[in-house]
Amino acid sequence: MASTTTATAVTATMAAATERTTPVAGPRPGRSAAPRPARRGSSGPDRLTVLLLTVAAFLAVLALLAGQLRASSTGAPARPVVVLRKVYETRVVTTMQGPGGGGGGTSVTQSVSSSGSAAAASAPTTRAS
Amino acid sequence: MTAVSTELDYTFHAMGSDIRLLIGPRLVPTAPDPLVAADREKAYVLSFGQRLSRFRHDSELSALNHDPRTAVPASPLLRTAVRAGLWAAERSGGLLDPTLVGALERNGYSASLDGATPASLSEALVHAPARRPAQPDPNSRWREIEIDDQAGLIVRPVGVMLDTGGTGKGLCADAVAHRLGGYTRFVVDCGGDIAVGGVGAQLEPYEIEIEHPLTRRPVGTVRVARGGVATSGLNVRIWRDPDGRYAHHLLDPHTGAPAWTGLVGVTALGSTALEAETFSKMALLGGPERARDVLAESGGVIVHDSGAIEPIGPINGVILDETDATDTSGERRTR
Numbered sequence: 001m002a003s004t005t006t007a008t009a010v011t012a013t014m015a016a017a018t019e020r021t022t023p024v025a026g027p028r029p030g031r032s033a034a035p036r037p038a039r040r041g042s043s044g045p046d047r048l049t050v051l052l053l054t055v056a057a058f059l060a061v062l063a064l065l066a067g068q069l070r071a072s073s074t075g076a077p078a079r080p081v082v083v084l085r086k087v088y089e090t091r092v093v094t095t096m097q098g099p100g101g102g103g104g105g106t107s108v109t110q111s112v113s114s115s116g117s118a119a120a121a122s123a124p125t126t127r128a129s
Numbered sequence: 130m131t132a133v134s135t136e137l138d139y140t141f142h143a144m145g146s147d148i149r150l151l152i153g154p155r156l157v158p159t160a161p162d163p164l165v166a167a168d169r170e171k172a173y174v175l176s177f178g179q180r181l182s183r184f185r186h187d188s189e190l191s192a193l194n195h196d197p198r199t200a201v202p203a204s205p206l207l208r209t210a211v212r213a214g215l216w217a218a219e220r221s222g223g224l225l226d227p228t229l230v231g232a233l234e235r236n237g238y239s240a241s242l243d244g245a246t247p248a249s250l251s252e253a254l255v256h257a258p259a260r261r262p263a264q265p266d267p268n269s270r271w272r273e274i275e276i277d278d279q280a281g282l283i284v285r286p287v288g289v290m291l292d293t294g295g296t297g298k299g300l301c302a303d304a305v306a307h308r309l310g311g312y313t314r315f316v317v318d319c320g321g322d323i324a325v326g327g328v329g330a331q332l333e334p335y336e337i338e339i340e341h342p343l344t345r346r347p348v349g350t351v352r353v354a355r356g357g358v359a360t361s362g363l364n365v366r367i368w369r370d371p372d373g374r375y376a377h378h379l380l381d382p383h384t385g386a387p388a389w390t391g392l393v394g395v396t397a398l399g400s401t402a403l404e405a406e407t408f409s410k411m412a413l414l415g416g417p418e419r420a421r422d423v424l425a426e427s428g429g430v431i432v433h434d435s436g437a438i439e440p441i442g443p444i445n446g447v448i449l450d451e452t453d454a455t456d457t458s459g460e461r462r463t464r
Contacts, residue, residue, distance in 0.1 A: 106171065108164065109138040122138075123350060126396055127340035128362025129146040129298065129320030 136314070139167040144178035144298060145243035146320025150305070153314035153329050160311030170305050174319070177301050181210050181293050183230060184241045193283060194230065194290040203283040208276050210293040211283055213300045215274060217407040223265025223382060224414045225407060228274075230290035232385035237370045238378055250343060250364045250393060253375035254434050260391040262416035263381035298322040299359055299406030306402070317402070322359040324402040330354050336446070342394035343436050351428075351446035357402030361409040362394035362432075379414060390416035394432040397424055398444070 045053075139150040150170060152163040160166065180189045189207045203211070214227035233239070274291075275284040285291070293300075298319040305317040306324035314329030325335050334354040338347040342362035351358060366378035381388040395412040399405030408427060412420035420431045421441055428442035440448045 106139070106141040108140075108167070110135060110164070123336045123338045124149060124151065124316050124318045124323055125321070125338040125340050125347070126318075126323050126358045126360040127321040128342055128360050128365045128394060129322070 135163070137163040137167055139164075139171070141171050141174075143171070143174045144182075144301070144320065145241055146298065147318075148174055148320065149316070149318040150309075151314075151316040151318075151335075152309060153312050153327060155311060156313045156328065157311035163312065166309065166312070170308060170317075173308070174301060174305065177206070177297075177304070180204070180206060181297055182241075183290075183292050183294065190291065190293060197287060199287055200277075200280075200282045200284045202281055203276075204281075205278075208278060208281070208283060210297060210300060211274065211291060212276050213296045213403055214291065214293050215271060215276075217296045217403070217410075218269075218271045220407055221265075221411045221414075223267075223269060223271070224263060225295055225410050226266060226269050226271055226380075226382040227291050227293065227295060228269055228271045228289055229380050229382060229385065230292045232380050233292065233378065235385070236376045236380065236387060237368055238366070238376075242366055242368065245368070247365055247367045248369050248375060250367055253363070253367060253377070254389075254393070256375055257389040260389050260416070260434070262390050262419055263379075263388040263414040264383035266382040269382060295410060296403055296406060299324075299357065299401070299403035302357065302402035319402070322357070322402045322406050323353075324357050325353045326355055334445075339396045339430055339448075341436070341438070342432055347449075348430065348432075348438050349440075349446060349448035351396075351398065351444055353398070353445075357399045357405035358396065359399070359402055359405035359409045360394060360396040361406070361413045363413075364393065379410065381414070388414050390414060391434055392417060392420060392431050393434055393436075395420060395424075395429060396431075397429040398427045400427075 135154055137150070137152040139152065141148050148171075150167050152167055155163070161169070179185060182188045183190050183194065185191060189204060190210075193201050193203060193207065193211075211227070214225075217225040218227055270286055270289050273286055274289070276282075277284060299322045302317045302319040302322050302324040305319075306315065306326045309315045309317065309326065312327055314327035314333075314335075315325070316330075316335055317324045321340075323337060325337075331354045334352040336350040337353050337358050338350050339360065340346070341348045342364040345364075361379065363377045363379065368376055370376050375387075377387045379388050380386065390413065392413050395409045397405045397408035397412060399408050405427075408423055408429065412423040412429065412431060415423060417431065417433065417439075420429075423429075424431070424441040426442060428444045429440075430444070430448060431439045431441060433439065438448060
């Protein structure tokens, strides 16, 4: 049953297609042409024209925006910004001289370095003693 | 980006030398503030020097040296110091002899030279005898000394006197470094015998300057991430005896006289300050040829009588020649 219905539908479609593709003969001499229905809105641009104009306008706006974007980006090249702050602060905490020649004196310096290194302190020295 | 790091720079005088501590931030949260730690270590070093001084009659070392018994009760510190001296003697084949107290005194070194103006090394070199390497004394009695930790005794022949000064500063630097293990980075400088440690120092090594014994100017720097650096030289403990002869404190064990070997200074690197100090003295007493062997593995710098500088072995740093700078980064010296 289903196959019969399908075959009928296909036949009908083929028939319609045949009708559309049959060349239309022009008005024969002596016979007047059949009146055609008047086009809707025939005084303004047709649909295709409107569609094309709309697309063109949209593309123009896009192009304008793209141009502005490119101009702004090339004017100031973007670079990664690294903020490096180096602060060396040397703070003398205590300085006292002990009594006698035994040299009980102590010198204390506390160095604060933002670089994380010991650069603020002078290098230790190895020497004979 | 701002990484703030503090480092305490703490200097005081002890053991006849300037002592300097550089202490970085705490690694262990329970460690005290670096300033508190430095005060604590100063007390430790002062005590260390007083207890082990052969110039103080009330020191533990003097008590040992004058004790009439063969087996003498000794504190853990004294036992450790004597053990370090014996280790250095063994390591040097007897060149570093801790039993030369009598010879030192006969040569005029019977009192501390702290604060004394040293004699001119340049003048001394002019008048010094022919250069030759020092030799160990095969009859030295340091081999007879024993340490009994269980009984807390030092056993030695009566009359054999010990001097821990040859290894004392290196040992002290190592001891303080051990006590500073709770900090990210630190330097312990005991009169030029230096211990470096801490994870921070391994990431960013310290630059240690080397002082020339004749000019007293820096001859370069070595980068040290951990371990020890030490310098032995003739330029500080040097004097003229009553007869006008020049003498210094590094004796030839074989003769008991000051050693004039052709070298006036040696800087050595080692895994510890004690080892570095031992290497530096071994090299200086052994003369140029022996020094090249001693320093070949760990690295170092020798300074000849002429003042010429010779880097030896692996040195990570820059050693200045008389005329230019030589970058010895990596494994090889250039001269």
